[in-house]
Amino acid sequence: MIKQRxxxxxSIGTVIAVGVSLLLLVSPVVKAASLVEGIAYxxxxxxxxxxxxxxxxxxxxxxxxxxxxLFVPIGRMSNGSVFxxxxxxxxxxxxxSAEHLFQDAGQIRVWTADKQQFDAKIVGRxxxxxxxxxxxxxxxxxxARVGDSMRIQLGESIFSAGLLPENLGLAAVVSEGIISTLxxxxxxxxxxxxxxxxxxxxxxxxGGLFNAKGEILGIGAYVYSNKxxxxxxxxxxxxxxxxxxxxxxxxxxxxxxxxxxxxIAEVTDQVVSALNLPDTFGVLVQAVESGGPAxxxxxxxxxxxxxxxxxxxxxxxxxxxxxxAVEPGATVLVKSWRRGQIREQPLTTxxxx
Numbered sequence: 001m002i003k004q005r006x007x008x009x010x011s012i013g014t015v016i017a018v019g020v021s022l023l024l025l026v027s028p029v030v031k032a033a034s035l036v037e038g039i040a041y042x043x044x045x046x047x048x049x050x051x052x053x054x055x056x057x058x059x060x061x062x063x064x065x066x067x068x069x070l071f072v073p074i075g076r077m078s079n080g081s082v083f084x085x086x087x088x089x090x091x092x093x094x095x096x097s098a099e100h101l102f103q104d105a106g107q108i109r110v111w112t113a114d115k116q117q118f119d120a121k122i123v124g125r126x127x128x129x130x131x132x133x134x135x136x137x138x139x140x141x142x143x144a145r146v147g148d149s150m151r152i153q154l155g156e157s158i159f160s161a162g163l164l165p166e167n168l169g170l171a172a173v174v175s176e177g178i179i180s181t182l183x184x185x186x187x188x189x190x191x192x193x194x195x196x197x198x199x200x201x202x203x204x205x206x207g208g209l210f211n212a213k214g215e216i217l218g219i220g221a222y223v224y225s226n227k228x229x230x231x232x233x234x235x236x237x238x239x240x241x242x243x244x245x246x247x248x249x250x251x252x253x254x255x256x257x258x259x260x261x262x263x264i265a266e267v268t269d270q271v272v273s274a275l276n277l278p279d280t281f282g283v284l285v286q287a288v289e290s291g292g293p294a295x296x297x298x299x300x301x302x303x304x305x306x307x308x309x310x311x312x313x314x315x316x317x318x319x320x321x322x323x324x325a326v327e328p329g330a331t332v333l334v335k336s337w338r339r340g341q342i343r344e345q346p347l348t349t350x351x352x353x
Contacts, residue, residue, distance in 0.1 A: 035159060035176060041214025043172040044113045045144035046207060047095055048163035049120070049134075051082040052107040085162030085207030086110070086134060087216060089246070091141045093118075096242055097206030098221045099125050099132040110136050113163060115170055124249030128257065128352075129191055129237050130221045132206075133249040144208060147215030149194060149238040154182050160198040160220055160234065162207030175199050180233070191324075192238040194218045200234050209236040218242075258326045258349035260299075261292020266316050267304060275304065277337060282306040283319045285336075297334065297347035306342070307335035323349070 082105075086097035095110065102108070108120040118136035125132050152158075156179045164171045177198030194209060200220055209218035218236030245255045264283040271277065271284055282304040288295045299305075306313055309332035311322040326332060328351035336343050 035157060035212055038210060038212045038214035039159060039161070039172075039174055041145065042159075042161055042208065042210045042216070043163075043174075044142040045088045045216075046113050046161055046163040046172060047086045047088060048111040048165060048170055048203070049084050049086050049097060049101070049206065050109045050111075050165070051102060051105045052109075053082060053104050054106045083165055083203065084205035085203060085220075087206075087208040087219065088112075088141045088143045089146070089216075089243070091139065091143050093136040093138040093141060094123070094246075094250075095120070095134040095136065096219050097132050097134060098219060099127060099130045100221075101206055102132050108134065110134070111163065111166060111170055112138075112141065113170070113172070124253040124255075126245055126249065126255045128255065129241060129245070131219055131237050131242050131245075133246065144210075144216040145214060146239060146243060147211055147213070147217045149192070149217045149240045152179050152182065152194065152211070152217060154179055157212050158196055158198065158209060158217065160196065160200055160204055160207060160209050160236070162201070162204030162220070164203050173201060173203055175201070175204070177234070191241055193221075194236045194238055196234050196236065198234055209239075256328050257352040258323050258328045258330070259292075259352035260294045260323060260347060260349055261289030262294045262299065263287040264305070264316055264319060271304075275302070275337070276340060277304060281312075281314050282337065283313055283316050293347055293350050297345045298343075299334065299336065299345065299347070300338070302338070303343075304337040305334060306337060308332060328352075 082101055084097060084101045086095040089096050102122060105122065110118045110120045118138060120134045120136045123133045123135045158177055158179060160175045160177070162173050164173050175198040177196045179194065180197050181195040194217060196209065200223055204220055207220045208216045209220055210216055216239050218239050219242055220236050222235040223233065248255045263286045265286050267277065267280045267282050267284050269280065272280055285299060285301055285303045285305060287301055288299055305319065308319065308322045309326065313319045313322065326349055328349055331346055331348045334345050334347045
């Protein structure tokens, strides 16, 4: 008697097939192939930049943030030479790079990936985000494909890229990594920054952060490192934020943001107890600038701001982001707690310089 082989149910076969497909998707070989394709799409949009400082200029040394951590602006060297990379964002010659490279900038020279040379001018600066917009007289340039930095995922494969100097053959330099932290925000502005594990060299300062498809996600700006440089964290300016201010940089040469003239802090449980607040929502006003918009509106130290315009304020980041979105000179209604009561005060913002 011949024993028949047991047949697997078709549903199990489907599961096995899907499982094999998933294994192939995450295999190193497939992953490497996808990055190679993305790199091929991305690198033509890179440029190398050399900046000749003005005669009186002296280069800025990396500055100490605390006794253990060093803030290192990429590409600005201690010997006075200034170089880095940039990314073409429109075919008619607009280029994003890192603003700190261009302090005291004199002549700016740009090399495209196909080794064309151009003089560049600064169209606009955004000190808050550390980005600069350059312009070269060219058309038909290969612009970067813009991704969506709001859709990045923790652990997503990325690469940072820049263009090496002319004496090294204008070769692209690439550093592979992953997205290390989601929704990281600059401590003073709460503007989104992208933290990655990719290691950035000086020539990559101002270059691009790309996903596996070759779409740009950010502009390489900073490295945070301990004193021994044994551990470094790389940060890029989110491309969504950079592209959002592109029209303002073109039109005004700067980004117009609002200020209200207050120093604020989070509302802690201790603050809730001391001021007899209902919860920890809002921000505590620690100080008010003399003659500033907040003082003119009647805001005082000790007030807890819970609403700014039509936006509820839960945390310090909410407050800073909300002010950033308001046009300078706009009048908004501010709601705050004071001595157990909600106060409403019209406040007119001013431009943050």
